[in-house]
Amino acid sequence: MTGEANRLIYLPLGGAGEIGMNMYVYGYGPAGRERFILVDVGVTFGDMESSPGIDLIMADPAWIQARADRIDGIFITHGHEDHVGALGLLWPRLKAKVYARRFTAALAQEKMERAGHDVMEVRQADPWPHAVEAGPFRVSFVPVSHSIPESSSLLIETPAGRVLHTGDFKVDPDPIVGEAFDPETFRAIGDGGIRALICDSTNVFNDYPGRSESSLPEAIRSLIQSAEGMVVATTFASNVARLRTLAEAGRAAGRKIVVVGRAMNTMLRIAKATEVLDSFPPTIDPSDALDLPRSQLLVLATGSQGERRAASAQLASGKYMGMELKEGDLFLFSSKTIPGNEVAVARILNQLSRKGVEVVDDSSSRYHVSGHPNRPDLIAMHDLVRPDIVVPMHGEHRHLSAHAALANERGRQATIAPNGSLVELSQDGAPVVDTIETGRLYLDGSEIIGALDGVVRERIRMALRGVLVVSIIIDEKGRPLGGAWAEGLGLPEDSRLRDGLEGALESELEAVLGRTKRNVLDDDDALEELVQRTCSRVCNQAIGKKPVCKVMISRLEE
């Protein structure tokens, strides 16, 4: 028997210090020999600014992957992409049983199936007070309200104490679909003693109490009732409660419901199949909608964030499945614009304006509510659970920091733990005892690459500077054959130069190569550097830019 102490640790690999790609590790055991569980395996989406061509971004699981034989389970709190989206892609690196509640498990199984893995690796868990035993952990799914059905906080019990990982939540006594937030449940959990509350920080800058999903139906009903032409409404595809509210408002106004966009149809199908959605007005096929007067239609469409290929964008710019918007129609954004998507959403607003379509968006706050806890809701959660310490998660650094300050102000300890902070949840506090190197992985086409591999950096350079390809052939005698050949990609043509930029480059390269000594011509690296330097100089003079230059030197053999 050694006296080696068991410790309880928390390590965010993604989602703390950013919003998106959630991935959190909990460990219990002697330092270096802990057993682990992983909470959530999410994605975030790439953008042209920082990750052109990248389809999905995930937290790099390298640290836990190196310890994969010690993972006792992967727990998915809810079905949003930033919590479950990377499961299929990263599961081969983790290879542990996945646990989720019924609806979430069905979404997780879709991810596994699409990636070619065994869906039976995903196990359905019952809610609290039921618990999943996973190594030294007992994990319970505690129902909580959010903007997707069946979200859960996780009560994680270990011999060293209990942790409550809130997942994404809001304090909603009547979320329309799915379970309400039940203060008594959280109070009861708090009564048992909670070492640490790992808590959603998204809306810490909002000072007002969060509003219930049930505050919307009346306003939505009256808006749709008063509409005369076709009504299109968009929201987040996974907000099943909102979809039902919108559809029921349509039905009440005597309209037929059409659902367009893959994500929304998938979500409704799974919500019905798993019985989180017990009723939904009948829908009709888009092709049947074309025969109906526009005043009898309510179209629910994907694309609330301005995504170019989604149904909303297509309806705004032209036709979608035969449907076309006209003056007198109404377009409702029952959603908020996520920061970074403002320009994409404005593009749609302007297209709709050109068509003469009336647009109603979130600016009045009457047709959308957030799924995250505002400041007063955070205070309520802290007070119900009464943890020894608060560890903010699910937020950018400024959110974590403000959330920690909020806890401190009210007399609670808090630890700011961005990605890579290995926090020991001890009886005396929650110090960051180590900092782990974390990173991001990119899904690029069918490949998973490292964010720092240089692939994306090179793409950004090409986008900013253009590309110049120079081909040089060195003959059997070691002399340039027929001059250099330059071709530009993404470069302006300089009309002031005779034969254009490429001609100017070729003349200059020919002159330079003509006076280059044999030892340089013989040396690929030296020759390449000379050509690149020459190209940079000529281009900078001619067009004020230094393109990415790729030199192809072919040597003929005797």
Added chain:
Amino acid sequence: MTGEANRLIYLPLGGAGEIGMNMYVYGYGPAGRERFILVDVGVTFGDMESSPGIDLIMADPAWIQARADRIDGIFITHGHEDHVGALGLLWPRLKAKVYARRFTAALAQEKMERAGHDVMEVRQADPWPHAVEAGPFRVSFVPVSHSIPESSSLLIETPAGRVLHTGDFKVDPDPIVGEAFDPETFRAIGDGGIRALICDSTNVFNDYPGRSESSLPEAIRSLIQSAEGMVVATTFASNVARLRTLAEAGRAAGRKIVVVGRAMNTMLRIAKATEVLDSFPPTIDPSDALDLPRSQLLVLATGSQGERRAASAQLASGKYMGMELKEGDLFLFSSKTIPGNEVAVARILNQLSRKGVEVVDDSSSRYHVSGHPNRPDLIAMHDLVRPDIVVPMHGEHRHLSAHAALANERGRQATIAPNGSLVELSQDGAPVVDTIETGRLYLDGSEIIGALDGVVRERIRMALRGVLVVSIIIDEKGRPLGGAWAEGLGLPEDSRLRDGLEGALESELEAVLGRTKRNVLDDDDALEELVQRTCSRVCNQAIGKKPVCKVMISRLEE
């Protein structure tokens, strides 16, 4: 004598249907033989999403350029980049006298000088009731409040009637620096009869009366007074009034003022030289600031929009001119975030959060006011001027449309005229009588290119897909020499393929070329297409992407 009627026309080439790159044409004379004036020659800034590598974007002046011999003057309403920024770049295509008030003229001359043109082409104009005679036009600069000193509305008088072009404005009785908005001036101008009010639409979605610049000093003073560490404040460099308010609040708190960033220093220098700024607290050099306690410093820094190279971004990420922010310091955004810049600004907020710096931003609305007219201010302007018709400008389509609806609701005629709408301002109305093709020009390095030239489209494709360069040498006998050579740029390496992606491509190309018939090998186009098809297929299979493929075929001669 022919009975040919003179007409008065309005044609926006930029700024109507978008926010930025303002350029408006007015014409008077017989159709096809009008004389013209041009109002504003602005830019907007490129972004990675839609225009990677592009430094500036301008309206394409092609239509007016083709009629440049009939331009009687270029009038600049104020010194913001979106109104004067393209003057130096486009003046050679227009070659007309430029008129502006003193401070604006100094800024315009800087643009001319930097582009190598004669600064004397820019003439200084006195304000209303003085008028510039330009062909059939009499143009007066009517002082108006905005977020830069010396902004002007233009009263444009022609034999066919009078037009008021508001320029950018706000209704501010006390703008701190520069002239107040004087309702009586606008009422008097309205008394003389106004055919059309061409009117700023930026803030049409804001329902509250605009707030005065003078509502800020007290809040800013008390904020800086209560700060203990270093204070950094950022705002738009051209908001000279705000700079003075910030600097005076610093002086009142016993702090020395340091101004960092080129744009701010230039603006202050010109504002002093042209006497629009009659007083400003003394400033000290950044190097002298290093010797002072941080509690005695107020730093005014450029970069309120998160621009990567500006002083604010550098202070947030590390040091700038030796200065470094620490826990206990305060950073004030006395500015709003322009849509599209949210992510860049959030990056700075998070960097400051990591340093433990307190951030105060516009979320409280206490430290910034807008420079544009809100809905009640637009109503005030309409009612003062009482035009026959309102033509909204300076807005995206949805802003123009909402502004026109506002005019209609209150019993006024309005015409929605996005870029390219040739509007005849007749006694009976303002119909769009023609639609002119408009476009955008890009400044790319030192070159001006057309937005549709394909340069940017190719860059975006390269950024999204990566690039593959394939070099093939065909020998004297018409046969491929030594196989193909493939090199990728911005492409992931596929480790599952032997020799990587490039090796796999080369093997497949060698096999394909080996069985290719002579007539294809002899034909550059056919061979290139074959190689591209092969590369697309191999890459799509291997990495799930089809890169931009550049094929270089060299033929050896006998």
